[in-house]
Amino acid sequence: MLHSICYASYASVKMLSLILALAAMNQLEPQPRSAVTHKKKKKSRRRKRRRRKKKREEEEEEEEEEEEEEEEEEEEEEEEEEEEEEEVCRVQLRAEQGRSMDGQGWQAEKYKEETRGRSKPEKEERKASGDQPPSYTQQAMEEEVKKGKMMRSRVIGVVEASQLMVDNAVYNTIKRNLKKREVLSPAQLLSLSKLPESTSGAVSRAAEIMETSIQTLKQEPSQFFTDALSADLLGTIANLSGCLPFMLPPRCPDTCLANKYRPITGACNNRLPQKLEPWGVRPIWVALKVREVTRHLIQVSNEAVTEDDQYSDFLTAWGQYIDHDIALTPQSTSTAAFWGGADCQLTCENQNPCFPIQLPSNSSGTTACLPFYRSSAACGTGDQGALFGNLSAANPRQQMNCLTSFLDASTVYGSSPGTEKQLRNWSSSAGLLRVNTRHRDSGRTYLPFASVACAPEPGAPRTTRTPCFLAGDGRASEVPALAAVHTLWLREHNRLAATFKAINAHWIAETSYQEARKVVGALHQIITMRDYIPKILGPDAFRQYVGPYEGYDPTVNPTVSNVFSTAAFRFGHAAVHPLVRRLDTDFQDHSDLPRLQLHDVFFRPWRLIQEGGLDPIVRGLLARSAKLQVQEQLMNEELTEKLFVLSNAGTLDLASLNLQRGRDHGLPGYNEWREFCGLSRLETPAELSRAITNQTVINKIMELYKHADNIDVWMGGLAETFLPGARTGPLFACIIGKQMKALRDGDRFWWENSHVFTDAQRQELEKHSLSRVICDNTGLTRVPVDAFRTGKFPQDFESCEDIPSMNLEAWREMLPQDDKCIFPDKVDNGNFVHCEESGKLVLVYSCLHGYKLQGQEQVTCTQNGWDSEPPVCKDVNECADLTHPPCHPSAKCKNTKGSFQCVCTDPYVLGEDEKTCIGQLRSLHLQQTWQAIKKNMSSE
Template identity: 45%
Template sequence: IPCFSDLLTPQELDTIARVTGCAARVSKPSCRTTPNVNKYRTATSVCNNLKSPRLGASNTPFTRWLPAQYDDGVSRPKSWDPNRSFNNFVLPLVREVSNRILATNDASVESDREFTHMVTIFGQWNDHDLTFTPSSPSIRAFSNGLDCDESCERSEPCFPIQIPLNDPRLPTGPDSCIPVFRSAPVCGTGKSAFNFGDMANRREQINALNAFLDLGQVYGSEEGLARDLRDLTNDGGLLRINKEFTDNGREFLPFTDVKGNMCATRRRITNDTNAKEVPCFVAGDVRVDENIALTSIHTMFLREHNRLAGALLRLNPHWDGETLYQEARKIMGAYTQVFVFRDYLPHIVGPDTMARQLGRYPGYNETIDPSIANVFATAAYRFAHLAIQPTLSRLDINNKENPMFPSVPLFKAFFTPWRLVFEGGIDPLIRGLVGHPAKLNTQNHMMVDALREKLFQFINHLALDLGSLNMQRGRDHGLPDYNAWRKFCGLSTPSNLGELAVVLNNTDLAFRLLQLYGTPDNIDVWMGGVAEPFVHKGRVGPLFACLIATQFQKIRQGDRLWYENPGVFTSAQRKALKNVSLAQIICDNTGITAVSRDPFLIPEGGNTPIKCNNIQQLNLSAWKENLPL
């Protein structure tokens, strides 16, 4: 039987591929015509791998380390049919799991004794460099036109979270649910997708960002956005800044020109009907305004780019704006590679996993696929949702509670750029991040109410539950179960209460999980992963330590433009980059005059704040270009 594509000309197939957005799946870019392909990254990271140009590029599929497990084998999520059993048990409602396992009393959360809240928010910042999964572009069901925001019926792409009986916050019944849209499928995957003849492809999801540590959240992961974020009114290689407001003379991010303003939350939060609203900020990642601590880190790195571009211009006055932009961007990309591997990951996966998987740089390997794994993006790297404090601290110059602009409940800090504009800028928040501890994820105090009961309360008609969303998203993406991933990592696969209690080192938690799931084989991988006790000196359990380390191992080895790869930087430049620090970024781009050498560690003992003029700066002399006589 001929395929429909046999009846179309190559030109017609090309047109269909372009108008449906499938071109990135069926066309191969030419790297020979890409300017400076061996010197600078493209925004999308197309042509990082010269033999397989789309490996790790933005708007390509998440990779799978284990095959997807869908209800129908192709596309339909587990629990789409709420009565279907798996391993002889019906899967629990994700909101019921959230209520019975994740709920905590915010007043009694335990704070981390080693790591600051900067570790948590930096993790979110780093995640936004690597992963973003677009939802279905339709807000209505394909078959019957139902509005996914209004209906609780499951009809593609609507995958609402059902509310269990006697829910402590939400009304129950057939018309009570938390709306969820399925993630958009990759072209050619899933039985409902347009697929050029192969109707048996399992559904895959799109990573809208590239897989490399390149600060795409600052610069954008698409060429159009990257260009729009630049200040092209001069030849200084700068990023655009806010033209309406400054932060005590320092730059703010520019405002978005997108119509509609989800950041118009000031009047609702303050109950002041005359309060001035401001638009959302815009950056390389659309989630820049999710909370004001994250926005503050975005703002620091915007300023650092412009500071670097100015310093490079003074060093090399003959450089044009394109060179200044690309060289500053290249240095900034090296910053994040250093910070993540040297400073951040050891605190998360622990020294044993670092030594086993993430030790000395082994060199570039073009056969390694650096693409982000679905399980990393949808489960493992969401561990830090349980390390977020219920309050964002704002401290004054004496590192005391800011009397003018006190600390903010987290649920009142979502999509509130006006707090930075009208409430003291980013300095009080940065002081709070490096001066106060992260929340400690303990098995009896998992997720704070700001995320589980009040998420985006002021921009949605119904506050969301992040824990439920994580599990529902895992089912949407067809992630295999907890035990399948334990086996993948070479770990034990518990089969009963006693064995699960040993893995979790907690009989009560194991019992409660099996009351819900029936068997360890049914546990959602995110739920099982965050329930595990920490590895030695880490902040995740063995499963997530394995998955996170495996992902970063592939990111580093599969990156042709990794800063340690010979030829990317000179030996003198690499030596200079080894000494960069997050403390230096803070000192150079805020009004803060003293900071701990390691902002990820609690400021005490040998890590008490020191004056900024004692913090080593990046020596740019290795970037001076000597012109021929």
């Protein structure tokens, strides 16, 4: 800017000098009178021209100044980025300095070096005066101490550099996403649905910092690396990276409610050490490109699919839904490479966390790869495994499960306190969940909206776009069937909670909420284990791997295994139908709602809201068949060629994603898992024919993989012939069966465990079914008895009046009486619930939302009355929370009693979320849109 100003001043001075020179020349020669007059006019015209020219120049200068200001802003942004890069460089420089110092080494004979060159008399004189070289032990100790300090300094430098590297990549990812404002690619859609929530995101970030740090240290000379991985320094790395808190056992509350209601995080379920199963993995890499496997072995056209003559589309939908209840492996917190910052959506190089799917050389299209992000590592595994004493395959790189692993309806309630807080209706006295305030489905509720925008409606302006749905799991908007099942359970919770409150008027909102949550979780367990899993495994495999319930076993590890979530339970992708069928009240194709191809519904919740609501989708799931998994018809092209397609922004391939994810997680091959399950290894084509009856498929497998030991476990398990009465082959039946038994037997809150429900309540729960849930929460009046079996309408459908239901009177509660302890009054802004512990009456206090407990949470009835005074509820100042501020940075937070308020300054107003300040014009547009929607709803 300074250079430009100086240049302008120089030009002005030069022009002025020229003008003065011309004026002087005119004054030197005397002129005639007429010539002088003409000269004056000529000068006047020149002055006018000069003024006009000067005005133009001033306008041009103003434009130049505006451009310069814009350039200055861009330069400032670049300077900020350069400063960040310089900071990384400075930290790396400090680390390099640490390395160079260590490279010089500490000389063991330092004393000899100092005395080298001295004469013998000098040495003897110094020896006589007491100038003795230190003893070997003392010298070694001093050197070890110095070396240890240097190593510690080196490790700290490496961790600091790694932290800046990871955070810089995450920052660039966020910045890139904010700039785009619109969802532009299928990879972004997939990325949004796999992003971890805040708690899991913190774990992912910590693990990535720790992994990057140890990878850097592994590049050191071997002697230094061995020393650097001492227990003390590893503890330092774990602590500085942020991994250490997540590697420690959770602190478990010791209250009677902790035994009555499942914690939202799933922590503290088992109170005894677990017997760990050998679910460990080791990396296996094959030269075969996963896209080649898709094209030659898996893909089939939409028209060539075979329909299942036994099971409905609801079987497939439930499998996907329940998978989302027990497993979510978060991808890296960054979509840019940690080293170099390359955008993973653009690069075809393997640069952590970028792990692109390489396309065959003969592929059509302009790109050489499909984007893919590695899953986040779990703290303390893989290279970090040195924390457990080794870096060997005994503790390989593992991935994190964001969810609780248990069958606990986390799809409805979330797996963290933060998500649960977002989902609850805190103003409800009955413990209800939040619902959509903008749209209704013939008087029934929809899921609330999330802040994330989903795929746009054609032609809709960005301000009126339908956001994604908000549910306990972030993938609720992937397809209409999944959104429909989520919506059913939202409605079921609110139905149960309202009924419980009506039956037990003395219950506080928290009790109604927790009891409804407990019942919904039990129904998820019943429908899955009683109605779904036996159809998948077949009767023989179910008896072999699952068997009858024999009670809770605290030594069983219920954690979801890597091979289950990454391979075996993805068998359901081969049962996804390429069409979405929407039916009318007679269960026929809807005249106003034609069939849709699957790629036309990905992440499009507006179709559910604007095109008929829930009922047509549910009818289609009940009365239309699932796709049958046939060995030469594994996955239709809607999933392999059009996954999450958005206009011309490219697509993804689900089959290749599954195979690549298995390689990312380092899953052993097909034969190793068969051996794990006690099944024979299959080496030759003849041996493979014992598990895969289609010879054409066997020939293609051997042609591609060259040897059976190279077969990816997901590919091999998917190609196996079904067991009798099953929808999986022997390998997947083993892995799924073992996992389901572990989920059941290792769950202290499993519905059949004696302390969870009363005998009367268990009898009522057994009556319930998915068909009953549909009857209670939709407009359907006729349903099949078993929602998973396909049938024809009307002969295979029953009236909802004949579908068994629970009698919720089994949950009526009589307040216990104790002469020694009279029930105290409620505390201000809070209340208590009662339970029993070791035969004693216990009161557990809680505060209303926006207040925190001060005092003892639990009081117990003793011979002398209550053992403690009731606590009090104090107002929480939400505005003081700098970690998770309640308002957007654009708004100012104002604390109120039991709550807070976000305030905007003129000319801005609060947006729909009541947390973000937006311009008045946009607000007016949104209000007009909302008024139009309400007008249309009232006219209907």
